[in-house]
Amino acid sequence: xxxxxxxxxxxEAPAQNPSHEHIIGVVTDDGVYHPIQEVVDSIVxxxxxxxxxxxxxxxxxxxEPFCSQGWCMHRPYLSSEPGTTLATDLEKMPRG
Numbered sequence: 001x002x003x004x005x006x007x008x009x010x011x012e013a014p015a016q017n018p019s020h021e022h023i024i025g026v027v028t029d030d031g032v033y034h035p036i037q038e039v040v041d042s043i044v045x046x047x048x049x050x051x052x053x054x055x056x057x058x059x060x061x062x063x064e065p066f067c068s069q070g071w072c073m074h075r076p077y078l079s080s081e082p083g084t085t086l087a088t089d090l091e092k093m094p095r096g
Contacts, residue, residue: 002042005029005052006061008096014074022067022074027096039063040076051080051088059088 008027013020025035029052034042039049040063050058059080067074080090 002047004034004039004042004047004049005058006049006090006093007052009090009093010096017072020069020072023078023090026078033096036076036078039078051090051093053088053093056088059090061090 005028006026007029009023010025010027010033011021012024014022023036025033026039026049027033039061043049043061043063049061051061052058062079062081064077064079065075066072067077068079078090080088086092
């Protein structure tokens with residue numbers, strides 16, 4: 001199984017709600033961009049993806065069925081494991 005380190009995220013706001021952004025892909029430590037569906041498929045296949053920030057413990061990423069906002073039906077959706085530091089919160093990672 002492969003292990004990937006995510007260092008940046010790419011976000012996009014849907015046209016119907018420009019203040020609510022979604023992660024549409026991630027950038028790994030080797031500088032390669034991966035669309036969200038590729039990451040989700042890889043997680044489902046058993047590979048591990050981690051939010052990685054220097055000086056912080058890595059946070060395991062999870063594939064979720066929908067956005068965490070109850071009213072939003074965006075999918076697929078990624079989240080980082082609960083209890084991680086703010087620095088490795090996937091939603092707060094640097095953009096790339």
